[in-house]
Amino acid sequence: MAIDPRRTLPAVERVVALLGGLPQPMLVDCAREAVDAARELVEHGEAVTLDTVVADAAARVAHRRAEQLRRVVNATGVLLHTNLGRAPLGANAIREVADVAGGYSNLEYRMDSGERGSRHDHAGSLLARACGADAGIVVNNNAAAVLLSLGALARERSVIVSRGELVEIGGGFRVPEIMAESGCRLVEVGTTNRTRIADYERAVGPDTALLLKVHASNYRMVGFVESTPVDELARLGPPVMVDAGSGLLDETTPWLDHRPPWLRDEPGVRQAIEAGASLVTFSGDKLLGGPQAGIIVGTKEAVATIARHPLARAMRADKLTLALLQSVTSAYLSGDATQIPLWRMATTPVDDLRARAEVIARAIPGLEVVDTEAVAGGGSLPGLTIPSIGVAVTVADPDALRARLREREVIARVDEGLLVCDLRTVEPEDDGLLAEALRASCG
Numbered sequence: 220m221a222i223d224p225r226r227t228l229p230a231v232e233r234v235v236a237l238l239g240g241l242p243q244p245m246l247v248d249c250a251r252e253a254v255d256a257a258r259e260l261v262e263h264g265e266a267v268t269l270d271t272v273v274a275d276a277a278a279r280v281a282h283r284r285a286e287q288l289r290r291v292v293n294a295t296g297v298l299l300h301t302n303l304g305r306a307p308l309g310a311n312a313i314r315e316v317a318d319v320a321g322g323y324s325n326l327e328y329r330m331d332s333g334e335r336g337s338r339h340d341h342a343g344s345l346l347a348r349a350c351g352a353d354a355g356i357v358v359n360n361n362a363a364a365v366l367l368s369l370g371a372l373a374r375e376r377s378v379i380v381s382r383g384e385l386v387e388i389g390g391g392f393r394v395p396e397i398m399a400e401s402g403c404r405l406v407e408v409g410t411t412n413r414t415r416i417a418d419y420e421r422a423v424g425p426d427t428a429l430l431l432k433v434h435a436s437n438y439r440m441v442g443f444v445e446s447t448p449v450d451e452l453a454r455l456g457p458p459v460m461v462d463a464g465s466g467l468l469d470e471t472t473p474w475l476d477h478r479p480p481w482l483r484d485e486p487g488v489r490q491a492i493e494a495g496a497s498l499v500t501f502s503g504d505k506l507l508g509g510p511q512a513g514i515i516v517g518t519k520e521a522v523a524t525i526a527r528h529p530l531a532r533a534m535r536a537d538k539l540t541l542a543l544l545q546s547v548t549s550a551y552l553s554g555d556a557t558q559i560p561l562w563r564m565a566t567t568p569v570d571d572l573r574a575r576a577e578v579i580a581r582a583i584p585g586l587e588v589v590d591t592e593a594v595a596g597g598g599s600l601p602g603l604t605i606p607s608i609g610v611a612v613t614v615a616d617p618d619a620l621r622a623r624l625r626e627r628e629v630i631a632r633v634d635e636g637l638l639v640c641d642l643r644t645v646e647p648e649d650d651g652l653l654a655e656a657l658r659a660s661c662g
């Protein structure tokens with residue numbers, strides 16, 4: 220009588236006992252999948268051993284571990300890489316959030332009177348102070364901030380927008396769709412490339428709730444273009460709302476020694492408020508360099524109306540976000556951007572990057588130091604590049620090398636057949652890790 224070849228299959232428990240690195244139920248899933256795959260092989264007349272089944276299960280464990288959320292080294296040169304979590308947070312912010320997160324907090328509690336307080340009293344009012352507005356609140360992200368603001372201030376009424384600003388930001392954020400979702404009526408004025416004050420003026424009527432200006436963010440129009448600045452719009456009467464998107468807090472960048480040329484004409488939140496905007500919304504994790512959040516600053520009245528809207532409850536920011544924003548905003552207010560990794564990385568002198576690149580390149584044969592161009596990313600500053608330095612390798616198959624680096628937590632880029640690790644987005648303390656990954660992957 221023939222022996223059933225399936226008898227040679229190891230028991231799932233036996234395979235599990237040889238695995239590690241994930242919670243038990245996930246190890247069992249991986250072991251079961253490997254045993255099932257082995258059974259198929261056996262049924263097709265192939266031989267399996269305990270070792271091959273365990274190796275298959277271990278590969279499945281490794282794959283699942285790789286999919287878990289974890290830290291990576293961003294060597295792409297894209298500072299606000301949306302897929303890599305946009306802005307990294309500084310040590311101060313992490314320390315402060317850890318303190319708040321590790322215990323109870325006065326999130327909605329007034330320490331002076333012992334009465335119920337508001338979560339907008341902390342980061343929201345600090346952010347308002349930092350950009351010269353009367354009041355501020357924080358919601359989950361800027362998409363939510365825009366939706367909520369329009370819903371609270373313009374539902375079933377008209378909102379006037381330039382045709383040149385009916386943009387798609389990416390990730391499914393299209394201005395006309397968000398407006399429709401909020402229940403307001405979109406009134407388009409002007410043309411794609413030119414919208415004048417007279418275009419807005421003609422459209423203003425008793426039904427007008429807001430004049431909306433949207434920062435084009437991820438694209439740039441050049442040539443025969445004209446748009447109407449906030450101060451002119453503010454003179455027309457209806458309140459002006461600005462979706463500033465990337466959220467450069469202040470055009471004059473008082474937290475830096477000098478304004479970097481690559482910021483070019485990026486508009487500031489403070490300047491929009493000064494020009495008379497009643498409301499400005501922006502992201503927490505773009506040029507602010509903080510956590511994912513949507514920040515709304517403006518007049519007391521507008522912000523209070525928004526805070527009272529039922530959707531505000533559905534979109535409110537959590538205590539971790541608020542603690543991080545409080546720390547980041549304090550850094551701006553004290554004029555110390557060295558605490559904000561985004562600005563520290565963005566303004567590191569090229570010579571410093573070159574010195575680090577030379578150390579890495581010296582240690583690994585085949586590596587060369589190259590001039591590169593980093594970008595802000597995150598839908599901000601399109602077409603503008605930040606001079607940078609990288610280490611590069613010429614290999615037959617740069618994509619394969621890029622994949623090997625990914626196995627070691629390093630995300631590189633391929634430029635014209637060259638594998639490049641841009642140092643502008645790499646924290647100096649990660650240089651060793653980067654060098655080790657390159658050494659292991661190039662060898």
Ligand SMILES: *Cc1c(COP(=O)(O)O)cnc(C)c1O
Pocket residue numbers: 360361362363365388392433434435436437462463464465501502503512513597598
């Ligand atoms: C990025 C951006 C958004 C969306 O912001 P999130 O914080 O990613 O939700 C909305 N409007 C503009 C103009 C943007 O640039």
